[in-house]
Amino acid sequence: MKKLILAAVLVLGFGIFNASAQTKIGYINTEELMGSMPEAQKADTDLKEYEASLVQQGEDMKKEFDDKVTGFNTDSIKWTPSMKDIKRKELSDLYQRLQGWNQQAQDMYQAQANKAGVPIRQKALEAIQAVAKENGYGYVFEINSLLVYPPSDNIIGLVKKKLNIRDTPAPGGTTAPAQKPAATTPKKG
Numbered sequence: 001m002k003k004l005i006l007a008a009v010l011v012l013g014f015g016i017f018n019a020s021a022q023t024k025i026g027y028i029n030t031e032e033l034m035g036s037m038p039e040a041q042k043a044d045t046d047l048k049e050y051e052a053s054l055v056q057q058g059e060d061m062k063k064e065f066d067d068k069v070t071g072f073n074t075d076s077i078k079w080t081p082s083m084k085d086i087k088r089k090e091l092s093d094l095y096q097r098l099q100g101w102n103q104q105a106q107d108m109y110q111a112q113a114n115k116a117g118v119p120i121r122q123k124a125l126e127a128i129q130a131v132a133k134e135n136g137y138g139y140v141f142e143i144n145s146l147l148v149y150p151p152s153d154n155i156i157g158l159v160k161k162k163l164n165i166r167d168t169p170a171p172g173g174t175t176a177p178a179q180k181p182a183a184t185t186p187k188k189g
Helices: 002-021 030-036 038-078 081-134 156-162
Strands: 024-028 137-142
Touching: 030 038, 030 081, 030 156, 038 081, 081 137, 081 156
Parallel strands: 024 137
Antiparallel strands: none
């Protein structure tokens, strides 16, 4: 009876080990993938235009402030003290808006960039999942977060093919293969 239980444990243990040994592991650089997607290139162009409009708004606000300061300096001799106080308050408010504009513009740009990136990330993730399923990958890791890992495959070429993205030629006319990072093993101390 003990031999039968021992044999069952060994067979079960070997079966589990064998099943885990057959799991395919892949990795991908999602930033590289998303950067090569046509949607990302369009989003980048749109973001540059949006950034230019934010810069223009800031410049318009600065010009308005400068014009009002110039007007205040020229016309204030004709104004009553209460009118001067009102104009000073207007200048002060405009100056405060101008001071906060850079941070506000950065926040607005970041929100726009995040909004533009969501469908691109979603499409990339769906393609990665489809390629993993079609090619039998049990695990696909983001390459930038791996320090130590077993031998695995870079699946970026398969995902780009799924998305109909052609690799751009490297200098010399050949397509540059994705770099496989060197595997490291932990040192025993």
